[in-house]
Amino acid sequence: MSDMFDYDGFLTKSIQKLKLAGNYREFTDLERYAGKYPKAYDHTNKREITIWCNNDYLGMGQNPEVVLAMKKCADEIGVGAGGTRNIAGTNHPLVVLEEEITSLHKKESALVFTSGYVANSTTLRTLGSMLPDLVILSDECNHASMIEGVRFGKCEKKIFRHNDLKHLEELLTEVEKGRPILIAFESVYSMDGDISPIKDICDLADQYGALTYLDEVHAVGLYGEEGGGIAQREGLEERIDIIQGTMAKGFGVIGGYIATTKVMADFIRSFGHGFIFSTAMNPPTAAACLASVRYVRAHNELREKLHTNVDTFKNMCADVGIPVMRSTQSHIIPIFVGDPVKCRQISNRLMDEYNIFVQHINHPTVPRGTERLRVTPTPLHTEEMMHEMIEALVDVFGEEMLKDGQLILEADSIAAA
Numbered sequence: 337m338s339d340m341f342d343y344d345g346f347l348t349k350s351i352q353k354l355k356l357a358g359n360y361r362e363f364t365d366l367e368r369y370a371g372k373y374p375k376a377y378d379h380t381n382k383r384e385i386t387i388w389c390n391n392d393y394l395g396m397g398q399n400p401e402v403v404l405a406m407k408k409c410a411d412e413i414g415v416g417a418g419g420t421r422n423i424a425g426t427n428h429p430l431v432v433l434e435e436e437i438t439s440l441h442k443k444e445s446a447l448v449f450t451s452g453y454v455a456n457s458t459t460l461r462t463l464g465s466m467l468p469d470l471v472i473l474s475d476e477c478n479h480a481s482m483i484e485g486v487r488f489g490k491c492e493k494k495i496f497r498h499n500d501l502k503h504l505e506e507l508l509t510e511v512e513k514g515r516p517i518l519i520a521f522e523s524v525y526s527m528d529g530d531i532s533p534i535k536d537i538c539d540l541a542d543q544y545g546a547l548t549y550l551d552e553v554h555a556v557g558l559y560g561e562e563g564g565g566i567a568q569r570e571g572l573e574e575r576i577d578i579i580q581g582t583m584a585k586g587f588g589v590i591g592g593y594i595a596t597t598k599v600m601a602d603f604i605r606s607f608g609h610g611f612i613f614s615t616a617m618n619p620p621t622a623a624a625c626l627a628s629v630r631y632v633r634a635h636n637e638l639r640e641k642l643h644t645n646v647d648t649f650k651n652m653c654a655d656v657g658i659p660v661m662r663s664t665q666s667h668i669i670p671i672f673v674g675d676p677v678k679c680r681q682i683s684n685r686l687m688d689e690y691n692i693f694v695q696h697i698n699h700p701t702v703p704r705g706t707e708r709l710r711v712t713p714t715p716l717h718t719e720e721m722m723h724e725m726i727e728a729l730v731d732v733f734g735e736e737m738l739k740d741g742q743l744i745l746e747a748d749s750i751a752a753a
C-alpha cells in the first residue's frame with residue numbers, strides 16, 4: 337500500500353502550509369436582513385453585525401423593486417431556464433435583459449453569462465483560441481477570470497506592468513505588423529481602487545490596430561450618468577470594443593455579460609463554450625437583473641450618495657491617520673496593514689469587539705507584504721456607522737501604526753512594484 341499516492345496526506349499538508357502562512361480562508365456564515373443592509377446576522381459568531389466589505393455597492397440586492405421583480409417572475413414563469421441557450425433555455429426576461437445592457441453601454445449587442453467570471457474566461461478563451469495568431473496584452477493586475485481566459489486561449493500573451501502605458505507601447509512595438517492584438521484591462525481595480533488610463537490605452541490600441549477589452553465589473557452601476565461605468569463617465573464607450581461587466585456587484589444580483597458589436601457578440605455566442613454549454617440564466621434572476629439595471633440607470637442620486645459617503649469616510653480616515661492607500665481613486669478604500677497575521681488579527685478584533693465585518697485581504701488576492709483591509713462604504717452606511725467604524729479602526733490599529741505616515745507611502749510603493 338505504501339507505494340500508492342497519499343491523497344488525503346497531500347491535501348492536508350497543502351492546507352497546513354496555507355495556515356502556517358496565515359493565508360487560510362475561513363468563511364463567515366451571514367444572513368443579511370432585507371431592508372436593513374448593511375446590518376446582518378452572523379451565524380458563525382451568533383450576533384448582529386455591520387458589513388463594511390460587501391460588493392453589493394448600492395444595496396440593490398435588497399431593493400424592493402428588484403426583489404418584487406424576482407418573485408413576480410417566479411410566480412409567472414417558474415424558476416428554471418430548462419436548458420442551454422440553444423436548447424430551449426433562451427427565456428424572454430433574459431432576452432430583454434440583454435437589450436437593456438446593450439442600451440446601457442450604447443453598444444450593438446450584449447451576451448449574458450451565468451457570472452462575470454464566466455463572461456471573462458469564456459470571451460478571452462474564445463478569442464485566444466480562434467483569432468489566428470492573436471497576441472493578448474494583459475495588465476499584470478487583471479482579475480483571475482481574465483488570467484484564466486488568456487491562459488486557456490493558449491495564444492501568445494504579454495503582460496504589461498500595471499497601468500504602465502510606456503511598457504504597454506513597448507510590448508505593442510514588438511508585435512509583428514498585421515497580427516491581431518487584444519488589450520485586456522480593467523477600469524477600477526478591485527484591490528487598490530485605482531483607475532486605468534482608458535483613453536490613453538484606446539489611443540495606443542488605435543495606433544497599433546488592437547482590440548480593447550475592458551472589465552468594468554467594479555464600476556458598472558456606480559460611475560457614468562446612467563451607471564455605465566468609467567468608460568461612460570469619460571465618454572469612451574464607443575472606443576472600447578468589448579465592455580465586460582457583472583450584475584453581482586453594483587447591480588446586487590448575479591450574472592455577467594459582455595456588450596460589444598453585433599458581429600463580435602455573434603462570434604462569441606457561436607464559439608464560446610462557457611456560453612453555449614451551460615444552462616441559461618433562469619428567468620427570475622434575469623427579471624431581477626433587469627429591474628436592477630433599470631433602477632440604477634434611472635436613480636443617479638444613489639450614485640451621488642455613494643460617492644458622498646465615500647468622500648466623507650476617506651476624510652474621516654485622513655483626520656485620524658488611518659493608512660488609506662493613496663492608490664484609491666474610487667469607492668474602494670484599501671487600508672494598509674502589510675502583514676498577513678496582523679491583518680487577520682485586526683479583522684478578527686473588529687468583529688469580536690465591535691461587531692464590524694471587514695474581511696482581511698491576504699495573498700494570493702494581493703501581493704505578499706501588501707495585506708490590507710478593503711473597505712467599501714455604500715449609500716446605506718449612516719454617519720453614525722462611519723463614526724463607529726473610525727473609532728474601532730483607531731483602536732485596533734493602535735497608536736504606533738497610526739502615527740507612522742510612512743506606512744501609506746510604503747504601501748503604495750509596494751503595490752506599484
Ligand SMILES: *Cc1c(COP(=O)(O)O)cnc(C)c1O
Pocket residue numbers: 451452453454456479481522526551553554582583584590591592
Ligand atoms: C468579481 C470580479 C469578476 C467576476 O465577476 P462575478 O460576477 O463575481 O463572477 C470579474 N472581474 C473582476 C475584476 C472582479 O472583481
